[in-house]
Amino acid sequence: MMQKARETMAYQAEISRKNPGCFLFLVDQSESMEDPFGGGEAGRKKAEELATILNKLIHNLSIRCAKSDSIYDYFHVGVLGYSEESCKPALGGELSGRSLVPISELANKPLRIEERTKKSDDGAGGVVDQTVKFPVWFDPYWKGGTPMCAALKEATRIVETWCEEHPTGFPPIVINITDGEATDGDLIAEARKLTAVSGDDGSVLLFNIHLSSTAGPSIELPGNANKLPDQHAKQLFEASSTLTPFMVARATELGMPAAEDSRGFIFNAQPLHVIHFLDIGTRPANVRLR
């Protein structure tokens, strides 16, 4: 009964500027990321897909936290890249070497802001070209092996510190984006150590985004590994945390196939809805999510 009570009470902490949430991205920069991505257009590299995902996630998170003239620090965000023999902070420019950065600082300090053209509704039934700002925080990169266990170890160290500093806050969410194969040890064992770190509101959550060269339908938030195409995907599924009830409800609301036993695992799809799995207040249902 006590165990049940604790489970029921977990993942309820309000996310606010005083008690922010934490997203820590682990990004695979090994040489295999140069290979073609199986879930997209021909000739596209997995590293390019990863960079697109990460830039879109940070972009959307910035928009989500934007409030009138400014931006509220509802989240702190970190990006660790792993390649060759090591894992290190992967944000560049003025944010080089930083492991966790408040979203306001991140939004204000991209590597560059590109201008791109997009088609938009002209309000009279037609389409017009519109110039939009496209901030870039992260460029594709690949080299050497896949020290994913080192990345999970470094993530464990970072979230331990975070949980000590924010003991009553919503537990950090670590999102690992990879093509799947650790070359430096037992992935599951390291994942268990990471998700054993906890605060008053529950344990750290680990989600895995698998960008595979294997072509095939994307799979989002599965409850079991039956339909996963290979051993790497199954192992990443095994390492992924079960979604919280709020996340299941929110994912369902966003049209994702979530159930009570869904894990935070996505195969060959852009995980753009993941940032909406944490609640920061009323969200209009009639705003199209990007």
Add this chain to the structure above:
Amino acid sequence: MKHATAANECDIKVFCCPKSGNSLEEYEDAWAHRQTRTPVGIRVAVADGATESSFAKLWAVLLAESYMRSEVAGAEFFARLKPARRLWRRRLAGRPLPWFASEKAEQGAFAAFLGVQIDAHKNRWTALAVGDCCLMQVDDVGKGMRVVEAFPLQKSSQFTMSPYLIGSRSDGESLNERIQISKGSLRDGDMLLLATDAVAAWLLRQHEEGRPLWKWLYRKLGTPESFAAMVAYGRKNGLRNDDFTLVRVIHHGSPVEAKER
């Protein structure tokens, strides 16, 4: 006199405060009310700017004030929001905004809305809503008081974190399907409560769990101290941390001969 002026027939009080941890400047609900001696009668509105939208306070104020000044009580009110939308855009025009603020403002601001027109001469009300601001009508019959109407949501379980809301940019056709209208009659001593989502959900839950606060709201709520005590009690007992707006209208009308309930 049966037809006393409306101004004498309703006692209107507003109780509001920002989300705990936020400053008063960050309060994004809005309310407005007007009592006239014309057939327009008494008009009360509350609006709740969505946390996840920008310049939502401005939009909520524009919605509430537009309703207060308007003379229509039906769905056509929403077809007359052009001036409010123009004003919202004008307040933002030319403002230097960083890329993220500019992109967020492009999405528009969003708010839930509830407007109630009370015809105190005929002892009737008409309510208009989009979203999850709620009207609760409680009558003064008997010791416990009785909920006669809860609109547009009836149960605490119906509140979500993603309601459909009114946008400061054009809503297109989709809004028409979301407009809700209700009508009812009033007896002397009836209480109408207009509340934004968190407080409405909490009041309905207290009622569902057999701990209704209606009588207390009717008889005891009045001073800043009693309001502060209620918020403090609520926040320890399931009231979600959010902006809090409650407009209490107590009707002191003439007896109605033919009741419609």
